[in-house]
Amino acid sequence: MPELPELPVTGHGGNLLAARKAYPQAPEPWLDLSTGINPYAYPFVNPPMESFTRLPQPEELCTLEAAARAVFRAPAGSEVVAVPGTQAIIDWLPHLVRARRVGILGFTYCEHARSWEEVGAEVTIAKNLAELESQNVAIVVNPNNPDGRLVAAPELHALAAALTAHGGLLIVDEAFVDFLEPGVSAVPDISARGMLVLRSFGKAYGLPGLRLGFAIAPKPVAAKLRAALGPWPVSGAAIAIGSKALLDRAWLEAAAARLKARGSMLDKVLAGAGFAPAGGSVLFKLVRHQDAQDWFERLAESGILARRFAARPDWLRFGIVGTDADMARLRNAFGFDN
Amino acid sequence: MPELPELPVTGHGGNLLAARKAYPQAPEPWLDLSTGINPYAYPFVNPPMESFTRLPQPEELCTLEAAARAVFRAPAGSEVVAVPGTQAIIDWLPHLVRARRVGILGFTYCEHARSWEEVGAEVTIAKNLAELESQNVAIVVNPNNPDGRLVAAPELHALAAALTAHGGLLIVDEAFVDFLEPGVSAVPDISARGMLVLRSFGKAYGLPGLRLGFAIAPKPVAAKLRAALGPWPVSGAAIAIGSKALLDRAWLEAAAARLKARGSMLDKVLAGAGFAPAGGSVLFKLVRHQDAQDWFERLAESGILARRFAARPDWLRFGIVGTDADMARLRNAFGFDN
Numbered sequence: 001m002p003e004l005p006e007l008p009v010t011g012h013g014g015n016l017l018a019a020r021k022a023y024p025q026a027p028e029p030w031l032d033l034s035t036g037i038n039p040y041a042y043p044f045v046n047p048p049m050e051s052f053t054r055l056p057q058p059e060e061l062c063t064l065e066a067a068a069r070a071v072f073r074a075p076a077g078s079e080v081v082a083v084p085g086t087q088a089i090i091d092w093l094p095h096l097v098r099a100r101r102v103g104i105l106g107f108t109y110c111e112h113a114r115s116w117e118e119v120g121a122e123v124t125i126a127k128n129l130a131e132l133e134s135q136n137v138a139i140v141v142n143p144n145n146p147d148g149r150l151v152a153a154p155e156l157h158a159l160a161a162a163l164t165a166h167g168g169l170l171i172v173d174e175a176f177v178d179f180l181e182p183g184v185s186a187v188p189d190i191s192a193r194g195m196l197v198l199r200s201f202g203k204a205y206g207l208p209g210l211r212l213g214f215a216i217a218p219k220p221v222a223a224k225l226r227a228a229l230g231p232w233p234v235s236g237a238a239i240a241i242g243s244k245a246l247l248d249r250a251w252l253e254a255a256a257a258r259l260k261a262r263g264s265m266l267d268k269v270l271a272g273a274g275f276a277p278a279g280g281s282v283l284f285k286l287v288r289h290q291d292a293q294d295w296f297e298r299l300a301e302s303g304i305l306a307r308r309f310a311a312r313p314d315w316l317r318f319g320i321v322g323t324d325a326d327m328a329r330l331r332n333a334f335g336f337d338n
Numbered sequence: 339m340p341e342l343p344e345l346p347v348t349g350h351g352g353n354l355l356a357a358r359k360a361y362p363q364a365p366e367p368w369l370d371l372s373t374g375i376n377p378y379a380y381p382f383v384n385p386p387m388e389s390f391t392r393l394p395q396p397e398e399l400c401t402l403e404a405a406a407r408a409v410f411r412a413p414a415g416s417e418v419v420a421v422p423g424t425q426a427i428i429d430w431l432p433h434l435v436r437a438r439r440v441g442i443l444g445f446t447y448c449e450h451a452r453s454w455e456e457v458g459a460e461v462t463i464a465k466n467l468a469e470l471e472s473q474n475v476a477i478v479v480n481p482n483n484p485d486g487r488l489v490a491a492p493e494l495h496a497l498a499a500a501l502t503a504h505g506g507l508l509i510v511d512e513a514f515v516d517f518l519e520p521g522v523s524a525v526p527d528i529s530a531r532g533m534l535v536l537r538s539f540g541k542a543y544g545l546p547g548l549r550l551g552f553a554i555a556p557k558p559v560a561a562k563l564r565a566a567l568g569p570w571p572v573s574g575a576a577i578a579i580g581s582k583a584l585l586d587r588a589w590l591e592a593a594a595a596r597l598k599a600r601g602s603m604l605d606k607v608l609a610g611a612g613f614a615p616a617g618g619s620v621l622f623k624l625v626r627h628q629d630a631q632d633w634f635e636r637l638a639e640s641g642i643l644a645r646r647f648a649a650r651p652d653w654l655r656f657g658i659v660g661t662d663a664d665m666a667r668l669r670n671a672f673g674f675d676n
Contacts, residue, residue, distance in 0.1 A: 014393040032392075041391040046384055052547045052579075053379040054370075055352040055540075084422050084549070087568040095433040095566075111568070118565060202393075209390045209574025211422070227456060228433075230425040230449070235573050236547025241390075 039322025041206030051236030079222030099136035147279030164194030178204035377660025379544030389574030417560030485617030502532030516542035
């Protein structure tokens with residue numbers, strides 16, 4: 001199958017502006033299934049007025065980072081750094097870590113490659129972990145976006161050790177790890193050197209507008225990150241809401257159960273429409289279809305935005321559908337008798 | 339007067355944690371006069387839920403930047419870039435603009451020097467504009483913090499032209515310009531090249547916890563900033579609140595009048611306590627006293643935090659006191675018969 005020539009609405013998910021431009025006749029409101037964001041947002045209370053009217057206080061930032069440390073089970077010797085979304089760190093790292101050769105386990109989220117190419121690094125998309133060992137910086141998205149591929153934590157630690165031996169660094173992007181078994185995360189056994197883990201907040205908690213994420217890093221890299229982000233790296237609202245939400249494990253467990261049940265319903269609808277499963281996570285489903293691009297168009301004309309990939313025209317990715325009404329809308333767009 | 343040996347609670351304003359540690363007996367709550375933040379916050383309505391549950395949309399960011407462009411009167415040919423607080427840009431610029439020699443018009447806000455020294459630039463604190471002309475990057479805080487010194491816009495444009503002639507860049511930090519006459523800002527006549535202006539949002543609008551600011555820049559620098567900050571540079575709440583507040587000129591005018599009236603009251607109290615005026619702005623007053631450090635201590639013991647400067651031990655800076663009760667507290671700490 002050839003690469004697609006000119007595709008409107010590729011790139012990031014969540015870009016409804018591009019979708020509206022490309023499909024101006026589509027009914028409003030759009031149903032955005034192009035992201036991997038939890039449709040059931042954490043039920044936060046509005047932050048106190050001081051979250052807005054004061055500069056965020058150092059001890060409030062400490063409280064947030066301590067909550068993240070406990071929940072991610074970050075070991076002593078590692079630092080947990082609150083960041084204004086992991087995208088901000090993906091953009092900062094190439095300026096803070098010197099690397100001539102960067103290897104990324106493919107096929108994955110495009111922004112890692114873009115940010116390193118921006119500073120002139122030689123970026124290789126690797127097919128396996130072995131190809132990553134000789135790089136200055138290696139990047140593994142785990143679980144992978146969009147196919148959900150998992151690399152076992154011990155393998156990541158072995159790779160980090162190999163990289164550390166020649167002064168390299170392994171970056172593990174755990175943007176979609178929150179609903180998986182605790183053993184999947186590389187954070188609890190993060191070595192003192194050689195590995196940095198990125199954790200998202202907005203996706204699992206359904207609050208991407210807050211702009212909050214975390215980097216778990218060895219002290220020297222963490223120190224560079226803190227200097228780069230300055231004394232007020234995240235908003236007062238992100239601190240207030242994040243500190244509370246992270247410690248609410250009952251909510252996270254209930255959300256996982258609800259998302260998995262909804263995910264099974266989505267699996268059935270996609271299978272019924274002739275899509276073959278190709279991976280995914282608790283927050284999205286990747287499917288394959290020889291007419292995937294036609295389906296993308298038909299869905300878009302119905303005001304439903306899926307995620308497509310310029311390099312993989314037979315793939316579509318769907319976020320979890322949060323309500324019965326939206327599910328009926330999707331089934332309807334697929335031509336099902338609701 | 340000698341430099342102070344070891345000063346607790348210098349550096350940034352607003353650090354109540356450090357104040358509480360240094361003065362554990364002080365009565366709570368602290369009255370924080372160490373910042374230049376408007377005590378009368380913009381009366382925002384809570385942002386819509388979508389500001390939190392969706393990724394900020396490109397068109398929403400455009401709306402915010404268009405509001406800023408109109409209010410700052412940024413000319414065609416310049417770009418207005420929303421940023422997560424100007425501090426974030428102060429930290430980014432040394433990584434995006436190559437400069438071996440950096441000149442900063444002193445004495446001023448410490449973070450500019452720190453951020454350039456971090457990347458190994460040779461930083462000179464200049465006494466006048468002429469000393470800045472030969473630098474790769476020149477920085478002028480205008481009005482200056484803490485003394486309120488003003489450089490006329492035509493002088494800044496002449497300096498930018500001189501810098502542009504040899505490929506240099508002038509950075510004008512207008513963090514405290516909002517309540518001054520429109521002619522003070524360098525933005526309306528910003529040249530196509532050679533000048534970048536930083537504008538704060540949180541100080542004038544009393545909402546520093548939002549983390550919002552703007553860079554007005556020539557297109558090439560703006561493009562680098564946008565690439566560095568990624569597609570979601572500020573939070574959904576910052577977009578929602580900022581877009582509305584910026585266009586509310588009636589509020590800004592009323593706030594200016596109220597702050598000036600309160601500032602005059604503060605001037606009188608400080609004069610009554612024996613302080614000599616040494617400059618300031620609508621949002622803070624700089625005063626001089628040979629016993630300034632003793633006064634800092636006495637105020638801190640009363641739970642009132644002023645701003646002091648390690649390099650200028652006879653100076654204190656006071657933010658505007660917002661309420662009669664707080665003013666009575668300050669007068670009381672100064673030993674006045676209220």
